[in-house]
Amino acid sequence: MHRLTEDWLAVIVGLALVLLVYSGAISRVPW
Amino acid sequence: MAQVAAVARPGLQFRIPRFIVSLAIVLGLALLANWLSRVSPRALEYPLWAAALGLMANLTLGATGVRNRVGQAFRTELFLKTGLVLMGASVNFGEILSIGARGVVQAVLGVSCVFLFTWYVARAFGIDEKLRAVMCASVAICGVSAAIAAAGAVLAKKEHLAYVTALVIAFALPLMVLQPYLAMALGLSADVAGAWIGGNIDTTAAVVGAGAIHSERAMKVASIVKLSQNALIGVVAFLLALYWVVFVERNPHERPRVREIWDRFPKFILGFVAVSIIVTLGLLTSSQVKALTNLRSWFLTLAFVCIGLELAFGEFRKASWRPIGVYLVATVFNTVFALGAAWILFG
Numbered sequence: 488m489h490r491l492t493e494d495w496l497a498v499i500v501g502l503a504l505v506l507l508v509y510s511g512a513i514s515r516v517p518w
Numbered sequence: 519m520a521q522v523a524a525v526a527r528p529g530l531q532f533r534i535p536r537f538i539v540s541l542a543i544v545l546g547l548a549l550l551a552n553w554l555s556r557v558s559p560r561a562l563e564y565p566l567w568a569a570a571l572g573l574m575a576n577l578t579l580g581a582t583g584v585r586n587r588v589g590q591a592f593r594t595e596l597f598l599k600t601g602l603v604l605m606g607a608s609v610n611f612g613e614i615l616s617i618g619a620r621g622v623v624q625a626v627l628g629v630s631c632v633f634l635f636t637w638y639v640a641r642a643f644g645i646d647e648k649l650r651a652v653m654c655a656s657v658a659i660c661g662v663s664a665a666i667a668a669a670g671a672v673l674a675k676k677e678h679l680a681y682v683t684a685l686v687i688a689f690a691l692p693l694m695v696l697q698p699y700l701a702m703a704l705g706l707s708a709d710v711a712g713a714w715i716g717g718n719i720d721t722t723a724a725v726v727g728a729g730a731i732h733s734e735r736a737m738k739v740a741s742i743v744k745l746s747q748n749a750l751i752g753v754v755a756f757l758l759a760l761y762w763v764v765f766v767e768r769n770p771h772e773r774p775r776v777r778e779i780w781d782r783f784p785k786f787i788l789g790f791v792a793v794s795i796i797v798t799l800g801l802l803t804s805s806q807v808k809a810l811t812n813l814r815s816w817f818l819t820l821a822f823v824c825i826g827l828e829l830a831f832g833e834f835r836k837a838s839w840r841p842i843g844v845y846l847v848a849t850v851f852n853t854v855f856a857l858g859a860a861w862i863l864f865g
Binding site for chain 2: 495497500501505508509513514516
């Protein structure tokens with residue numbers, strides 16, 4: 488995968504997870 | 519026709535997409551690493567378990583000859599970058615500015631001195647100019663990404679890049695284990711330990727791992743210092759390309775574009791800063807931040823597993839002692855220099 492695409496994919500996935508947590512779709516993550 | 523094909527090749531209809539198998543391996547190892555870190559003595563943190571399990575799986579898959587067929591999801595950089603974007607949730611934007619500013623100063627000093635030192639040591643060892651450029655970039659800045667940028671700037675051979683990538687990880691893994699414990703033994707504060715780790719270890723994944731082994735604070739400082747350094751990749755690649763076309767190839771009509779600096783800038787840092795701003799503005803509750811922090815830990819665990827899975831043992835068999843010698847000398851210099859710089863700026 489081209490590194491430029493990889494960087495933006497990481498940003499998109501990261502921000503998508505933030506959105507899911509913010510919306511309440513993800514409320515608890517065990518660790 | 520399809521039915522005839524299925525009968526002629528009966529295995530076809532039962533083939534599971536290899537990516538899913540590959541992802542299952544990485545996820546399974548990450549779950550195991552998480553479990554082991556919870557049941558084992560405190561001294562063995564999750565980055566160590568994850569990298570160790572990844573290495574063992576690498577050797578096993580290599581010995582059984584299936585490694586190349588199930589490697590599609592072994593993506594250290596992707597998991598790491600996603601984890602770092604999520605790390606923004608646990609870092610106040612003011613901290614990014616404060617640590618980042620000192621990190622940039624440390625990075626500029628460190629990158630210049632270590633790059634030049636490695637250049638002259640490599641020349642003394644008789645290393646080819648293009649391999650020299652790739653090695654200097656990887657030791658001085660950020661392992662794999664910098665090596666790729668430098669390789670592109672000087673049109674290095676693919677074998678040089680593969681070889682340096684293997685060297686980076688081979689040196690980074692022992693440092694990931696040794697440096698945090700050395701920092702504890704020296705009684706360094708979390709900030710100095712983090713800055714030392716961030717300014718020294720060559721690959722971002724190992725920096726985050728080493729920081730995590732020391733403490734949460736050291737991991738944040740190490741990550742921000744390392745990201746400050748990573749941001750310089752574009753500048754160094756541009757200057758290297760400029761030096762190459764003007765002084766080595768002597769072709770002033772082929773100047774590199776200034777846009778190169780932006781093209782090489784690690785864009786995931788923007789995601790890290792964006793998440794930090796979101797949290798600093800108070801848009802998330804503390805339990806939501808906790809959920810993001812745990813997601814971060816999972817992505818980092820996946821990255822550490824992959825760092826072990828992706829180590830290319832085969833590259834070392836092609837090695838001569840000279841590049842290894844140069845890397846060793848440069849790493850010792852980098853370690854001492856980074857400790858001094860971290861002490862002055864963060865002590």
